[in-house]
Amino acid sequence: MAEMAVAVVILAAGQGSRMQSDLPKVLHRLAGVPLVGHALRTAGQLQPELTIVVAGHGAEAVGRAVTRLEPEARIVLQSEQLGTGHAVRQTLTELEGFEGKVIVLYGDTPFIGTDTLAALADHPADLVVLGFEAADPGRYGRLVVTERGLERIVEYKDADEATRRIGLCNSGVMALDAGLLRQLVVRLGSDNASGEYYLTDLVALARAEGRRAEVVICDERETLGINTRTELAAAEAAFQTRARRDAMENGVTLCDPATVWFALDTWIGRDAVIGQNVVFGPGVTVESGAEILPFCHLEGCHVSSGATVGPFARLRPGAELGGDVHVGNFVEIKNSVLNQGVKVGHLTYLGDASIGEHSNIGAGTVTCNYDGVGKHRTDIGARAFIGSDTMLVAPVRVGNDALTGSGSVITRDVPDGALAVGRARQENRPGLAVRMMAALRAEKDRK
Structure with a gap:
């Protein structure tokens, strides 16, 4: 956490035309969440007093996200995109x-x-810019630095x-005193090659006021911006590589790391085992010792130890x-609690x-x-046995130690210890199958 009060401003107004998309650029997903969610999550680690997002293109959708x-x-609108x-x-x-x-x-x-943001927040200079040494500037x-600190930032289009030839580059990220920001941002002009109001011009204005400006340098990989779908795919690959490495270094077994996909907030405990081709959506926690077998998809769920x-x-x-729950092949679970030792072997849907x-x-x-309008709950007690092909028509309760017969449609509550059978009475008609098939074949031959 920063040593002084912090406010975070996230710029999210651009259309991102190079994405070739009707969706605002910051809503394209990386690691299961919109791009803007990454900035929000990192900023949140500083526990800021204020978080402000500037929206423009697709502002309503950005605001909802x-x-x-x-x-x-807090969401503010930049109705015209006239620069940072x-x-x-x-x-x-x-x-x-x-x-x-x-x-x-x-x-x-x-x-x-987060460490980089903390370094910016805690730096004693009046204005601090985040820079990086680029492999290919x-x-x-470019950041022009002298023995007196950061002198100015020069946009490439305006540079001689x-x-x-300077290798120290501007990430665009900046931290400065709130009072200084209020004083200087209204003095920005647009006399440049793009006709825009550059946030970077604050450096020269601050120096003219006798204020101290400095640079914090980070690894170039931290500054990766997303402007195209190709860059988005590269960012996804970089995130997944790092997430897989971190998981294994923290004691998680990935049977085939390249086929496991994580979300931004996936949490997996040590000694958990993750099989091939497993996809984690947002909001998943898997406790130590659990095992996720191949070809599973998990989102917004919790898996306890031993499951x-x-x-x-x-x-x-x-x-x-x-704990020790078993969910087998072709089973779907939604908004449901499976308590200790429950077994759901295969071909089942449990919702609500x-x-x-x-x-x-x-x-x-x-x-x-679901009755077409609302959702209804099903409650099954302890040690119950639900026979194969049972339809439980909610709202309904099956009691402790109760049993349902295979093929039943259960529409009423089942008391503790009771057997419920809800299916039509079977009738056998001797010889009818042979006669029916003969008649059908004869009809087909006539046609």
Whole structure:
């Protein structure tokens, strides 16, 4: 956490035309969450007093996504995209009265680390810019540094040949005193090659006021920005490589690391075993000692120690698996709690349900939880045995130690210890099958 009060401004107004998409660039997903979610998550580690997101293109959609990810974030609108300085100027009303350090981040730059942000927040200079030594400086803005600190930032389009030979590049990320920001951002001009208000011009304005400007240097990999789908794919590959390495270094077995895909917030305990071709969506925790077998998809769920899932299982949001639970192949669990020792072997859907300890759910069981308008719950007690191909029409309760006959449609509560059979009476008609088949074949031949 930073030593002084911090406000974070995240710029997320651009259209991202190079993405060739109707979706705002910051809403394209990386590691299962929108790009802007990475900036919000990293910024949150500083425990900022204020988080402000500047939206523009697709502002309504961006605002909804940001609110889901960080309900306390404030959304401001940049109706015209006139540059980064103009974007930050839109935040002045929200920043009114705030005293501390303001950090400006970008919604399309997902990999800046918490330690790097803390270094910016805690730096004693009045204004600090995040820079990096680029392997290929290309068209990045250059940081001109002398013995007196950071002198100025020069955009590539405005740089002469000597300045373009500088290898220290500008990431765009900046931290400065809130009072200084309020004083200087309204003085920015647009006399440059793009006709835009550059946030980078704050450096020259601050130096003219006798303020101290410095540079914090990070690894170039932290500054990776996303402008195209190719870059998005490269960023996904970089994230997954790092997530797999971190998981294995923390004691998780990945049977085939290259085929396991993590989300931004996936948490897996040591000695868990993850099989091939497993995909983790957002919001998954897997406790130590659990095993996820191949070809499973998990999202918004919790798997307790000793549980096994799969192969070919799907855990949807709200699935809670207790210790030693077994969920087998072609089973789907949604918004349901499976308590200690429950077994669901195969070919089953459990939605909006609670399953008591050590109950057994037979193949083909379905909780019929949706009536076309609302969802309804199914409660199954401890040590119950649900026969194969049972349809449980919610709302319904099956008691402790109860049993349902295979092929039953259960529409009423089943008391503790009772056997429930809800199926039509079987009738056998001697010889009818042979006669029917003969008649059908004869009809076919006539045609």
